[in-house]
Amino acid sequence: MSRRGLIVLTAVIAAVAAGGGVALLVNIVERKQEARNPFYRVVALTDDTDDPATWGKNFPLQYDGYRRTVDQVRTRFGGSEALPRTPTKADPRSIVGQSKLEEDPRLKTMWAGYAFAKDFREDRGHAYMLADQTYTERQIVVKQPGTCLNCHASTYAAYKKLGDGDIVKGFERMNQTPYAEARKLVTHPVACIDCHASDTMQLRVTRPAFIEGIRALKGLQGVKDYDVNSMATRQEMRAYVCGQCHVEYYFKGPEKRLVYPWAKGLRVDEILAYYDEQKFKDWTHADTGAPVLKAQHPEFELWSQGIHARSGVACADCHMPYKREGALKISDHHVRSPLLNVNRACQTCHKWPEDELKARVDTIQQRHFALRNRAMDALVALIADLKAVRAAGKMDAELEKARDFQRKAQFFLDFTEAENSTGFHAPQEAARILGESIDFSRRGQLAVRDPKAR
Amino acid sequence: MNLLAVEGVVVAAAIGLAAGVGGYTFVYANGASYLTNDPAACANCHVMRDYYAAWLKASHRAAASCNDCHTPPNLVPKYATKAANGFWHSFAFTTGRFPDPLRIKPHNREIADGACRICHQDITEAIDGPHPRGEKLSCVRCHATVGHLQ
Numbered sequence: 001m002s003r004r005g006l007i008v009l010t011a012v013i014a015a016v017a018a019g020g021g022v023a024l025l026v027n028i029v030e031r032k033q034e035a036r037n038p039f040y041r042v043v044a045l046t047d048d049t050d051d052p053a054t055w056g057k058n059f060p061l062q063y064d065g066y067r068r069t070v071d072q073v074r075t076r077f078g079g080s081e082a083l084p085r086t087p088t089k090a091d092p093r094s095i096v097g098q099s100k101l102e103e104d105p106r107l108k109t110m111w112a113g114y115a116f117a118k119d120f121r122e123d124r125g126h127a128y129m130l131a132d133q134t135y136t137e138r139q140i141v142v143k144q145p146g147t148c149l150n151c152h153a154s155t156y157a158a159y160k161k162l163g164d165g166d167i168v169k170g171f172e173r174m175n176q177t178p179y180a181e182a183r184k185l186v187t188h189p190v191a192c193i194d195c196h197a198s199d200t201m202q203l204r205v206t207r208p209a210f211i212e213g214i215r216a217l218k219g220l221q222g223v224k225d226y227d228v229n230s231m232a233t234r235q236e237m238r239a240y241v242c243g244q245c246h247v248e249y250y251f252k253g254p255e256k257r258l259v260y261p262w263a264k265g266l267r268v269d270e271i272l273a274y275y276d277e278q279k280f281k282d283w284t285h286a287d288t289g290a291p292v293l294k295a296q297h298p299e300f301e302l303w304s305q306g307i308h309a310r311s312g313v314a315c316a317d318c319h320m321p322y323k324r325e326g327a328l329k330i331s332d333h334h335v336r337s338p339l340l341n342v343n344r345a346c347q348t349c350h351k352w353p354e355d356e357l358k359a360r361v362d363t364i365q366q367r368h369f370a371l372r373n374r375a376m377d378a379l380v381a382l383i384a385d386l387k388a389v390r391a392a393g394k395m396d397a398e399l400e401k402a403r404d405f406q407r408k409a410q411f412f413l414d415f416t417e418a419e420n421s422t423g424f425h426a427p428q429e430a431a432r433i434l435g436e437s438i439d440f441s442r443r444g445q446l447a448v449r450d451p452k453a454r
Numbered sequence: 455m456n457l458l459a460v461e462g463v464v465v466a467a468a469i470g471l472a473a474g475v476g477g478y479t480f481v482y483a484n485g486a487s488y489l490t491n492d493p494a495a496c497a498n499c500h501v502m503r504d505y506y507a508a509w510l511k512a513s514h515r516a517a518a519s520c521n522d523c524h525t526p527p528n529l530v531p532k533y534a535t536k537a538a539n540g541f542w543h544s545f546a547f548t549t550g551r552f553p554d555p556l557r558i559k560p561h562n563r564e565i566a567d568g569a570c571r572i573c574h575q576d577i578t579e580a581i582d583g584p585h586p587r588g589e590k591l592s593c594v595r596c597h598a599t600v601g602h603l604q
Contacts, residue, residue: 007461014468021475027548028483035500324554327500348555349604 034326045198050157052191059192061325065333066192069125072097075339077365077422080122091135097122106376107417109383110410113286115141116294123420126335129153130189139179145256146182147175151245153186156193156206161185171208175256195241203237204229207244213260214240220265238314243300246315248415250280266301268415268433272408281407288386289396290403295414302419306426318345361424368416368423371434375413378441382406385448398451405444412437488540493520499547501556508602523569523601524562535565566601567593 043057056063072082072095080097087094100120101107111117119137133152138144149155155174156167162185163170174182197204205211205228218226232240248271252259264270264277272293275281281291303309308318320331321344338345339361342354350357386402416423416430423430480486487495497506509515514523524539525532539562546552558566570593571578582591594601 004461007465011461011465011468014465014472018468018472018475021472021479024548025475025479025482028479031499031547324501327503329504343553344555351557351598 031327034328037328047193047198048157048160049198050154050188050191050193052154052188055192055196055198061328061330062192062333067127068334069336070127071334071336072124073336073340075337076362077369078122078337078420079340080124090140093131093135097124097132104376106380109287109380110376110414111294112383114283114292114294126190128189130186134183144179145175145251146177146179146185147251147256147258148179149174149182149186150207150209150258152189153183154188154191154194155186158185159206159208167206168208172255172257175251175258190245194244203234203241205232205237205240205244209249209258209260210240210244210247213247213262214243217262217266220263235312235314238316239300239303239309242315242319246297246299246420248296248298248301250275250282252278252280262301266304267429268298268301268412271298271301271415272411275411285383285406287383288390288403288406289399290386290406290410292407293411293414295411295418297418297420298415299420299425302416302421302429303425305429308425313349321345321348364424364427365422368427368430368434371431372413372416372423375409375434375437375441378438379406379409379413382409382441382444382448385445389448399448401451402444402447405440405447409437409440409444412440488536491519491521496520499543501547501552505556505602508604512599512601512603514601517573518569518601523566526565526568527572563592563594564590567591570594570597 039058041058043054045055045058049055052063052066056066072080074081082095083098085094085096098121100122101117107120108117111120115138118141121132121136124132129152133139133148149158150171155171159167159170159174161170162173174185177185194206195203205214211228214228215226223231228240247260249258249260251257261271261274261278264274275293280293282294283292284290285292299315303315316331318338319335320333321338321341322329323332323344332341332344339358342357346357347354382402383406386399386406390399412433416433419425419430484495484498487498493506493509496502509520521532521536525535567590571582574593578593585591
């Protein structure tokens with residue numbers, strides 16, 4: 001190579017090296033900049049700011065995830081499909097989740113005489129909670145109280161306003177207001193303020209029913225005057241804020257006070273024992289005359305019986321797992337099934353391939369579903385037997401025992417049916433519940449034939 | 455001054471520029487810290503913060519630094535490992551192409567498992583001994599939290 005060529009080549013190499021060096025330098029500057037976690041407070045948030053969009057100005061990354069709860073994605077047993085429908089004046093929704101009643105007509109038999117037998121759909125994401133409650137056909141069949149809004153709207157600011165600063169008073173007043181009227185007091189589905197304090201962003205419980213329910217439960221464990229907002233650990237709060245709504249509940253007395261039935265414990269037997277003691281029933285079964293109960297999404301209760309709860313894994317660890325945004329570690333506010341986010345939700349702890357983890361979940365859920373179908377058949381058989389002897393003119397006194405078995409069988413079955421994990425939150429407990437439900441149904445059938453049978 | 459001399463000056467300037475930029479980048483990125491044994495150096499990049507924090511909480515923080523477990527003991531293999539990991543980690547972090555949560559590569563896992571066998575030789579030999587040759591046992595498969603507590 002000529003001397004000249006050598007010089008040109010050297011210059012080119014040096015230039016590329018310099019260029020590469022500068023590019024690397026800039027990249028390092030960017031990465032160091034990321035590591036600073038800048039936070040821009042562009043709006044002042046107060047304890048009365050309930051619009052999530054306002055919070056989102058200060059916390060755009062979390063807000064971005066929160067907004068994604070509009071996604072409708074199917075998993076094998078959960079999630080929802082976006083079904084088109086023709087909007088009407090009474091119900092302007094153009095998209096709804098699919099009907100569970102059509103999927104399994106046995107549910108109509110279980111809930112005969114109750115509003116759930118009219119309209120019951122697959123739940124959609126948080127974004128739809130308020131609209132789906134406002135427009136469900138159940139509203140037309142029954143006059144619902146304002147209590148329902150506790151978990152279908154961002155009610156913290158409304159409670160405060162209604163109670164002149166006291167959320168418990170506001171809660172009591174809203175419970176006693178008819179739904180249609182109370183509905184006008186709220187605007188948003190669950191929002192930032194329902195779980196976060198506006199000044200520190202710390203998690204906090206804003207629902208009086210949870211504050212009272214957990215106090216009763218802790219009292220049972222020997223903790224006196226438990227105050228969740230000052231005594232719970234941060235990790236506990238990452239489950240408790242979800243437990244404000246994802247729980248079994250009932251409306252107590254004529255004042256329709258929302259109560260979480262945990263005074264005897266969180267297990268299904270303990271909850272049923274509490275209801276029995278209160279002599280509470282949700283409705284009288286249309287076919288059999290049994291005083292029956294409707295279980296409602298006891299995710300918190302079933303989770304508490306499982307291995308994840310025992311290992312200190314909170315709801316948010318799997319349903320809102322941490323994710324990296326630059327150097328920022330934030331919890332993913334796109335609340336959804338962990339099966340749609342196995343990498344972050346499961347693989348942080350379980351170092352197995354994604355397919356393997358999904359297969360494990362699928363095994364659990366398929367087994368659960370098979371057992372649930374057996375329990376459903378057993379219950380339908382008991383209801384048919386009871387209906388037949390009732391039509392044949394058997395007296396109520398003779399049916400009492402069989403009816404009680406129906407109440408038990410139905411509540412146990414519904415406890416896992418209304419629960420949204422298809423058994424996953426506590427597989428063994430779920431199987432136990434279903435096994436006992438089948439037993440109650442079959443013993444109920446025996447009691448139909450012979451009220452003295454044990 | 456003849457033309458060649460001018461070219462010489464230009465080339466020298468170019469080389470000098472490259473060296474200057476490279477040198478500054480090296481200093482700005484705390485390049486020299488990577489030659490030390492200080493665990494904080496491994497968390498120069500924010501992506502390592504969680505792992506550094508988890509090590510601080512784990513039982514081995516008092517007994518072993520990053521290099522004790524993640525590089526082989528002798529000088530040449532140690533710096534060869536540092537150089538190779540240093541390059542690929544920087545490459546991944548610069549381009550942003552890496553899985554999250556991070557996963558250790560098989561070769562690096564072997565190094566970590568080997569490190570257990572250095573300090574805990576008495577125990578590991580008793581465990582490895584009865585197992586047939588070629589069957590590799592992994593310490594961290596069960597003792598996953600000794601180095602980094604999650």
